[in-house]
Amino acid sequence: MSFGQGGPSWGPGDSQTPDWAALADISAARNRRRKWLFIGGGVVATAVVGALVAAVVVAAGNGSDASDKNATQLPSPQALPSESSAPAPSFTTKAPPPPPDPKDFISSSKKDKAPLNAGTLFPGAKLTVANRSYAKHATHHTTGCASVTQGALGSILVNNGCRQVIRATYSKAGVAATVGVAVFDTEAQAQKAMKQSAGGIASLSGAGVPTFCRNGSICRRTANSYGRYAYFTVAGFLSGKNVTNASADVFTAGDDVAEFTFRQIVARGQAQASAAAAAPAS
Structure with missing residues (x-):
């Protein structure tokens, strides 16, 4: 087809x-x-x-397109600000100095410069320990350390370099206690005097308290030290009655007065240490 x-x-x-x-x-x-x-x-x-x-x-x-010439161009990575340009935090590797030790200020006369007298050591009209209050009576301050002692304590204080003795008497319910603080230049002197102690501090009467713990009456005595301070107590009945092992109120009074004195010495060191810590660095 x-x-x-x-x-x-x-x-x-x-x-x-x-x-x-x-x-x-x-x-x-x-x-x-x-x-x-x-x-x-x-x-x-x-x-x-x-x-x-x-x-x-x-x-x-x-x-290459001409219409892109007016478009917003993003910065290249090289044009971005570097993080390394910002200031970096700095840290010191030097540790701060330790706070002052309060005991250092009461262990040597070279650092223990705060005012020292009966008013600063035994302030107020009474002392209170564990809710027990004692009225303050006479106070006394002397540089003749041996003159306010009984027995061998006077010579012990002098031989170890005692500079002064400050005393105060407190009473409660027919019981009285006198504390005497012997001041030395160094802690070693105070410790030695306390360890060698014999006899005791003489009781301080006056300001409403009669003579006590004299004329052969038996009283309770203690000896302690802290820093460059040695402190001694004598406690007994205002009536002249002899103290026995059953005289709990006399033991308590003597211990309370000694405890208060210890706290005052410690507070003295703490106050000076705090002042030193707050002082601007030289």
Whole structure:
């Protein structure tokens, strides 16, 4: 079969019957051409889209597009401020000095410079220990250490370098106690005097308290030291009655007066240490 300009021409046989085999071949050839044209067009379209995307990427990468010139530019990493330019905190490796030891100020006359007298050592009109109150009576201050002692204590104080003795008397319910504080230049002298102590401090009467613990009456005595201070007590009955092991009120009074004296000496050291710590460094 062949095609002319006017349409298909039919093959041999009945002039009204088409050549179906020839028509089938023509239709198959036509379908193959359409299929290849469709596939080719898809490839071309894909290629065009890919080219456009590549062009956009290249333009964004090299910044050649004139419309990008007015866009906000992010700073480069080199233009960003460096963290190292900020001031770093500094820390000293030098440890602060330890606080002053209060005992250092009461262990030597070279550092113990606070005022010292009966008023500073025994302030107020009474003392209170564990809810027990004692009225304060006479006070006395002397540089003649041996003159206010009984027995061998006077020579012991003098031989160890005693500078002064300060005394005070307290009483409660018919019992009185006198405390005498002997002051030395060093802690070693005070300790030695306390360990060697014999005899005792003389009782101090006056200001409402009669003479007690004299003329052979038996009284209770104690000896202690702290820092450059040695302190001694004598306690007994105002009536002159002898003290025995059963005289609990006399023992308590003597211990309370000694405890109060110890606290006053400690407070003296603490006050001077605090003042030294608060003073500006030179």
